[in-house]
Amino acid sequence: MSQPTHGAVVEPAAPGGRSTTAQADDAIAGSSRGDGVYRFLTTAAAWAIPLLLGLITLEVVLAAWPAFETFGLSFLTSSEWDEVRGVFGAAPMIYGTVVSSVLALVLATPLALGVAIFLSEFAPSWLRTPVAFLVDLLAAIPSVVYGLWGIFVLLPFLRETVMPFLAGTLGLGNTPFFSGPAYGPSMLAAAVILAIMILPYISAVSREVLMAVPRSQREAAMALGATKWEMIRDAVIPYARSGIVGGIILGLGRALGETMAVTMLIGNRHEISSSLFAPGYTLASVIANEFAEATGALHTSALMACGAVLLGVTLLVNAIARWLVWQVAREGR
Amino acid sequence: MTTPVPRPPSPVPPGTIEARTFSFYYGEKQALFDLDLSMPARSVTAFIGPSGCGKSTFLRGINRMNALIPGTRHSGTMLLDGEDLYAREMDVVQLRQRVGMVFQRWNAFPKSIYDNVAYGPRINGAAARTELDEIVESALRRAALWDEVKDRLTQSALGLSGGQQQRLCIARALANDPEVLLLDEPCSALDPIATLKIEELLYELKAELTIVIVTHNLQQAARVSDQTAFFYLGRLVEVDATERMFTSPREERTEAYITGRFG
Numbered sequence: 326m327s328q329p330t331h332g333a334v335v336e337p338a339a340p341g342g343r344s345t346t347a348q349a350d351d352a353i354a355g356s357s358r359g360d361g362v363y364r365f366l367t368t369a370a371a372w373a374i375p376l377l378l379g380l381i382t383l384e385v386v387l388a389a390w391p392a393f394e395t396f397g398l399s400f401l402t403s404s405e406w407d408e409v410r411g412v413f414g415a416a417p418m419i420y421g422t423v424v425s426s427v428l429a430l431v432l433a434t435p436l437a438l439g440v441a442i443f444l445s446e447f448a449p450s451w452l453r454t455p456v457a458f459l460v461d462l463l464a465a466i467p468s469v470v471y472g473l474w475g476i477f478v479l480l481p482f483l484r485e486t487v488m489p490f491l492a493g494t495l496g497l498g499n500t501p502f503f504s505g506p507a508y509g510p511s512m513l514a515a516a517v518i519l520a521i522m523i524l525p526y527i528s529a530v531s532r533e534v535l536m537a538v539p540r541s542q543r544e545a546a547m548a549l550g551a552t553k554w555e556m557i558r559d560a561v562i563p564y565a566r567s568g569i570v571g572g573i574i575l576g577l578g579r580a581l582g583e584t585m586a587v588t589m590l591i592g593n594r595h596e597i598s599s600s601l602f603a604p605g606y607t608l609a610s611v612i613a614n615e616f617a618e619a620t621g622a623l624h625t626s627a628l629m630a631c632g633a634v635l636l637g638v639t640l641l642v643n644a645i646a647r648w649l650v651w652q653v654a655r656e657g658r
Numbered sequence: 659m660t661t662p663v664p665r666p667p668s669p670v671p672p673g674t675i676e677a678r679t680f681s682f683y684y685g686e687k688q689a690l691f692d693l694d695l696s697m698p699a700r701s702v703t704a705f706i707g708p709s710g711c712g713k714s715t716f717l718r719g720i721n722r723m724n725a726l727i728p729g730t731r732h733s734g735t736m737l738l739d740g741e742d743l744y745a746r747e748m749d750v751v752q753l754r755q756r757v758g759m760v761f762q763r764w765n766a767f768p769k770s771i772y773d774n775v776a777y778g779p780r781i782n783g784a785a786a787r788t789e790l791d792e793i794v795e796s797a798l799r800r801a802a803l804w805d806e807v808k809d810r811l812t813q814s815a816l817g818l819s820g821g822q823q824q825r826l827c828i829a830r831a832l833a834n835d836p837e838v839l840l841l842d843e844p845c846s847a848l849d850p851i852a853t854l855k856i857e858e859l860l861y862e863l864k865a866e867l868t869i870v871i872v873t874h875n876l877q878q879a880a881r882v883s884d885q886t887a888f889f890y891l892g893r894l895v896e897v898d899a900t901e902r903m904f905t906s907p908r909e910e911r912t913e914a915y916i917t918g919r920f921g
């Protein structure tokens with residue numbers, strides 16, 4: 326597997342076309358056999374990843390092909406999911422995956438940034454390490470534990486306090502987003518649990534990049550008469566901007582693929598509803614719920630197609646996000 | 659943002675700095691020992707001395723930048739125009755507008771040239787765009803950078819050469835219209851031509867400002883300054899008119915340092 330790969334990458338670099346730095350490196354390094362082995366190993370490792378991704382994609386798409394062939398585009402646009410009649414449309418799951426993840430980002434990002442800014446700029450050093458550790462610990466809790474906590478604590482709280490407050494006290498019950506009965510299991514519940522789960526990722530990355538902002542940038546702002554807040558707003562955050570966006574993307578990636586906790590809280594209903602109080606479904610949840618009991622080849626294929634779509638959505642979102650980081654970085658520099 | 663508080667009439671021209679038995683501590687470690695030093699307005703004072711002698715600490719004491727480091731404290735007084743810089747009622751934000759600072763490593767913001775220079779006036783409440791345009795142009799002219807950048811004000815400051823970025827940092831400080839300009843080894847990372855430009859600039863600027871410069875380059879101290887102070891191990895060994903200091907130093911340690919026997 327790695328042999329041809331190795332040749333393809335290393336050979337053009339070996340004779341003739343080497344840069345002067347590479348030659349200089351060799352002169353310093355001396356033993357070129359050790360370098361060759363090392364280069365082979367690292368190159369093989371680097372190529373193994375895209376190869377693996379390619380194989381997984383191929384396998385998933387092949388398995389999904391019958392479903393795509395049977396339903397065509399309507400697999401993406403139809404809301405009908407009927408195992409008995411053998412009709413499958415994944416629109417509610419695509420909608421649920423994107424909406425729950427984006428909503429989770431909207432909820433988690435301000436909080437995570439607040440934590441990161443507090444820890445990097447304001448917290449006394451004796452407080453910094455324990456709080457950062459606790460936030461990081463959120464990432465270590467197993468997904469299913471989040472799900473259980475969600476069922477026993479979050480759902481009753483949402484049903485009895487948050488949902489009546491949003492619909493009644495704030496009077497948002499007439500808008501399509503907060504209408505309908507408050508069961509508990511809902512898009513909102515999934516988004517809240519996802520927000521808690523991705524918070525440590527966004528916060529940890531943001532904290533690291535904020536702390537990595539050079540002291541010279543902070544001093545530049547302070548020396549010009551900036552207050553602490555102005556310094557953070559004008560010198561620290563802009564400098565760390567592309568790193569922060571990278572952290573948000575990492576969080577989004579986690580949210581899109583999260584399965585267990587969401588399956589336990591989202592309500593698992595094949596229907597698109599504008600209301601966040603209504604149950605929904607995600608691509609990952611439907612696979613987890615139905616794969617073991619899939620009836621017939623077409624049903625299995627439809628679930629594989631959900632996997633392929635999830636892969637596609639994830640790649641698309643990441644591509645957009647990469648482009649965004651690139652834009653942000655270019656704008657700043 | 660803040661309205662200037664009327665300053666009490668002082669017997670000295672604006673921009674005079676005076677340290678009286680000024681000491682500074684990083685935690686338990688004392689970095690400066692009872693310094694007495696007067697830096698007259700409209701002149702250049704150079705601080706020389708080996709690394710770690712306290713000259714940068716003293717310089718950063720003048721705009722209270724050391725206060726950013728937790729656990730630091732001082733004793734004695736530091737006066738600007740007769741006002742105690744460390745007094746409770748002294749607004750440190752306002753102080754730093756009056757006392758500009760340029761660092762060893764140029765630290766332009768990753769913003770446009772215009773936004774870099776306009777930063778100080780903006781956060782300090784300069785309102786109208788036309789007014790801001792004038793401030794930016796005048797600051798860039800004073801920093802001898804206007805002709806090189808006037809056609810690319812909206813481009814990123816990070817595209818400028820090191821020498822240009824350092825002059826941009828000087829322009830950025832000048833845009834606040836300070837009384838004092840502190841420079842912490844401003845040329846140590848620059849080539850000789852860029853260094854020469856900055857030195858010429860300092861010569862121009864001292865007609866309007868008090869300039870205090872820390873330098874490791876003794877020739878530079880001799881070229882640009884009117885007064886030189888020699889620091890050693892946190893103490894002020896000798897201070898004198900630059901010419902006298904370099905031709906007939908009174909202290910043996912000063913002579914040893916400027917003739918290159920240590921440091």
